[in-house]
Amino acid sequence: MSDAPHLRPLGRPKPVDVRTDAEGEPTHVRLPGKTARRVEAVREHWRIDDEWWREPISREYRSIVLDDGRPVTLYHDLLDGRWYAQKGE
């Protein structure tokens, strides 16, 4: 049907390991291929619920800063329960 490869998505989320405190807030994050780092600050927190008519999306986002100064955008997928890191926010 296409005469060229499909569009390749950009900014695809990657699963990450996150340790949380009693209230469910991330305290440590291990990005793929890196050692775990402590979460220094949570700058923002928002939620997306979308496309309920197709494949539902339900995510709680947090914009965090790690202890090495790196900003990361994380989200907790409320449907599969996993944590993901994402660029593009």
Add this chain to the structure above:
Amino acid sequence: MSETHRSVHGVPTHPTIGWDQGAAQPRDSGHGWSLFRSPGEGSGAESGSRQALCLWLPTFELRLELVRTPELDSTSVALLSPGESTRRTVWQVSERAHDAGVRPGQLVSQAVSLCPSLTLLEPDPAHYDAATDTLLEVLSELTPVVEPAGRGRVFLGMDGLGRLYGSPTRQAERALRSLFRVLPSPLVAAIRAGMAPGKFGAWVAAASARSGVPVIVTEKELASFLASCPVSALPVDPLAVQRLERLGIATLGELRRFPEPALVAQFGEEGRSALAWATGRRIDPVRPWHRPRPIRVSLDFPTPVGTVATLHGALNRLVERAISRPARRGRSVTAVRLGAYLEGGSSWFVEAVLREPTADREKIASPLRGKMAIVPPPRAVETLIVEFIRFGAPSTQADLFDRREESSRAASGRDLARGEVPGALKDAVKELKLRLGHSPLYRVVEVDPWSRIPERRHALLSFDP
């Protein structure tokens, strides 16, 4: 198996079965009628094939849909007209829907009120075109002279095929049998076939035929065969047909009684043509139809897209890609088509004829955007397609002002989104392709920049100028 029409002297006259007024002039025949406008008149075949075989499958599009959804076959079904965004009307109806009073051209609200259990189907023009192309390919194996006349109707030139396939009856049967390879048997069985000198005679013969029983009309029988044909079968302006009927002229036999000067005085050249067709003097040969190979580019979206801005952006990129295709080089574009495969499985397309031959991206994209605004896709788009379908003389203007010939520094500063790629970058891509077999470069493109979901906003598109 076929009905051969012999001389009227002392043998059964032509049966009047199959004279379905609606069938004699199918609604989508607008394209097909123009094929009868052969330059010049006269009985000689200028070029092309004089002996014509017409194959016609009424309600072609609806039948294809019923093949796809067989459970609807015995129900009341109506296919909606394509190309309408508001006040949708009915295009084709099944037998049961017809019995309930639903007719082509009715508004959907009217149709549903007549038949509450009516199932409405969205048209899928891409599917119908693909089926038509397949049919034409198969029939081209029989004879090189194939002339489509709208979807569901085709004329075949049969001159000189007697030695190969036998009698006209055998030729018609052979043509029908060849379609079993690509169409289900019920569809082939529903095709009407007619053979006669000239396209008009063949069309009338096909319209009068029963499914599976070709009607063959010889040169000598043509005039008498056409005598009982209703005037509505004439490929003339419908207003002229209405006037003829109001004058009490219902058949071609009645029309023939009028002298030519009288018809010309009333109807102009159309009157002369009508008389020529009615008497069998005018023979329109079947001419082989050469379709220039379109240039087609498409883009699949990771998720269906409905926003206009996104579609416009994708359209611009597709037009750029099509323009840069080697097959397009040296040719200007005169007609384009924009289509889409939609969420849920149907398709949509619009066509635009350009004001002037051009190879300029904006001049090609702008009319398509206009068409999209008038008839937008009814659902979210999964794949967007642009096709250059007709071409004109080489476009020299673009070459005259080709900025790519400037210095590499000036060219490098050019915006890549305009489709002008610096020469140095092109050379680099060429070299990479030689080494790797493909271009490993991508560029970031906006897909749905306002999406709340970050991974939907941008994407990578392979970069291969």
